[in-house]
Amino acid sequence: MDLLSLRYFRAVARREHISRAAEELRVAQPSVSRTIARLEAELGVKLFDRHGRAIRLNRYGAAFLTRVERALDELDDARREMADAAGLDDGAVTVATETLLPLTELLAGFRAAHPGVTVRCLLSTPEVMRDQLRTREVDFCIASQPLSGPGLGAVRLLHEEVLLVVPVGHPLAVRERVTVAELAEEPFITTGTGHWQRTLLDRLFTGIGRRPVISCEGDEPGATHFLVAAGLGIGLIPALARAELPHVPLAWLHVDSPDCVRTLSLVRREDSYLSTAAARFRDMAAAHFAERPQHASMEDELRPSAGGAGRA
Incomplete structure (x- = not known):
């Protein structure tokens, strides 16, 4: 043998x-x-x-x-x-994530600080992430929903509000807040089953005993704001993304539900060896997100975006 x-x-x-x-x-x-x-x-x-x-x-x-x-x-x-x-090499780090959008600055900063470290990113659903951790295919998973299992440990990176986005010409664009019940007949643009946006949307509608109306479903969360701006439906986007979309013609609203939030966590197998490169990535990730407001209210930020983005 x-x-x-x-x-x-x-x-x-x-x-x-x-x-x-x-x-x-x-x-x-x-x-x-x-x-x-x-x-x-x-x-x-x-x-x-x-x-x-x-x-x-x-x-x-x-x-x-x-x-x-x-x-x-x-x-x-x-x-x-x-x-x-x-000291044979500068190491490598493999990260699985549901979306790369909140990680661009972190990855750029890590690459600048450690240019010799190879960073590999995989887009995965939580179900796939569990298997990737089990087989040690990845060092870390960055998940937007709970990811639990034998031997797994998680560090919370970010806790933030998730906002509703609608086209500027939508009747709700003049509102500041909206209830889930008021959205019962609205068509949503969202991700497929298993992704955190869809899980959140389904959970919100379960609370009112309804199912959401889905107009567009896919695995590309980064396209949601473009499709909403084009008038194809409405969607849920993390508050963190609003600063990255100042020129997209959208109106941003609060959803009157304490569950309309996202928690971003860094998950790893605690029984696996943590390489020097992986430890550096973990520490930089924690420091990077510590500088951001945790679950900050957007009350003072819900103002018209540049270029006539409408009122919230």
């Missing part, structure tokens, strides 16, 4: 598919099949149930996977720790 066999087994067990595991490992499929067969022969038990060309991890395989993941994770952590100690 060698490390290569264990890595092959882990890839097949996670995907329950020989061909996809081979693609991930960048090796030929027959090589993976032979390795799994040798491993099963050595252990004296079958690790997968086979039904034609389909395979499923059985109870022996599931028990073995738990041990294998623990062993390989420890070895990967040891490799990263030794690289840090030896």
